[in-house]
Amino acid sequence: MQPTESDLTALARWDTPALSNALRRTESGADGQGYTDGSIHRVVGATMVGTAVTATMRAREPGDDAVPVAELHRAILAVEGPVVVVVQDLDEVPGAGAFLGEVNGTLLSALGIAGFVTNGRVRDEPDLRGTGYAVHASGLCVARAHMRLTGVGGPVRVAGLDVAPGDLLHGDGHGVLRIPPGAAGALPGLAEEVRAEEQEIVAWARSADFTHEGLLALRRVRH
Numbered sequence: 001m002q003p004t005e006s007d008l009t010a011l012a013r014w015d016t017p018a019l020s021n022a023l024r025r026t027e028s029g030a031d032g033q034g035y036t037d038g039s040i041h042r043v044v045g046a047t048m049v050g051t052a053v054t055a056t057m058r059a060r061e062p063g064d065d066a067v068p069v070a071e072l073h074r075a076i077l078a079v080e081g082p083v084v085v086v087v088q089d090l091d092e093v094p095g096a097g098a099f100l101g102e103v104n105g106t107l108l109s110a111l112g113i114a115g116f117v118t119n120g121r122v123r124d125e126p127d128l129r130g131t132g133y134a135v136h137a138s139g140l141c142v143a144r145a146h147m148r149l150t151g152v153g154g155p156v157r158v159a160g161l162d163v164a165p166g167d168l169l170h171g172d173g174h175g176v177l178r179i180p181p182g183a184a185g186a187l188p189g190l191a192e193e194v195r196a197e198e199q200e201i202v203a204w205a206r207s208a209d210f211t212h213e214g215l216l217a218l219r220r221v222r223h
Contacts, residue, residue, distance in 0.1 A: 003168060003184035008082065010188040012049045016174045022190035026183050034178035036136070037160035040119060042173050045134025048115030050082035052167040054156045056090050057120065059097030059147040066148035069104070073111060075152050075165070082114035084169045087149075088156035089120030095138055097145025102127040109133065117169070117176055119158045136171055 101124040109131035121141035
C-alpha cells in the first residue's frame with residue numbers, strides 16, 4: 001500500500017527517534033528496523049520524507065563505466081510524490097570526489113527532490129543551503145575528481161542502511177530511517193501513544209511526587 005500525501009505530511013511532523021519507537025509496536029519490532037549508523041550526518045536542510053531513487057558512483061580513479069546523469073533524472077521524474085536520492089560511493093575509501101555540488105545540486109532542486117543521501121561527500125555547501133532539500137553525507141570535500149555515476153536503479157547500502165528503489169525514507173538530524181511498506185499510515189498514531197507514555201514519566205520525574213523508591217519500583221523505562 002502506497003503512502004498518501006497526508007501520510008507523508010504526518011510523518012514529516014515527527015523525528016526519527018519517535019518513529020523508530022513507533023515501529024517497535026509494529027511487526028518490524030526492534031530488530032527489523034533499517035536506519036543509518038551514524039557515519040553520515042545532515043549537512044544542510046530540514047526533515048525529509050520521500051521515495052528512494054538509487055544510484056552508485058566512483059570518483060577516486062578514472063574509469064569507462066560512466067552512466068549518463070540523465071538516467072538519474074529520468075528515474076526521479078518517474079516517481080510520483082517527493083523523492084530522496086540515495087547514492088552509494090563504491091570506492092574502497094569513499095569521498096574522493098563529490099557528485100553533489102552547485103550544478104548537480106541545482107538540477108536536483110529543479111526536479112523538486114526532498115532529500116539526498118550518500119556515504120560519500122558533497123561540496124559547495126553554501127550553494128546546497130539554497131536548494132531547499134536535505135542533504136545527508138559523510139562530510140565535505142574539495143574536488144569532483146573522477147566522479148561518475150556507475151549505475152541507476154539498483155539496491156544500495158549507505159551508512160549501514162540497505163535501500164532499494166521505491167523504499168520510503170524519513171530523515172532528520174538524527175539520521176535516516178526506512179519505513180516498512182504499509183506502516184506509514186499507522187506510525188503517527190503509534191508515535192502519539194509512545195510520546196504520551198513518555199511524557200507521563202517525564203512529568204512525574206519533574207514533579208514533587210518523584211521519589212527514589214518510586215523510581216526503583218518502575219519495571220522499566222521503555223523508551
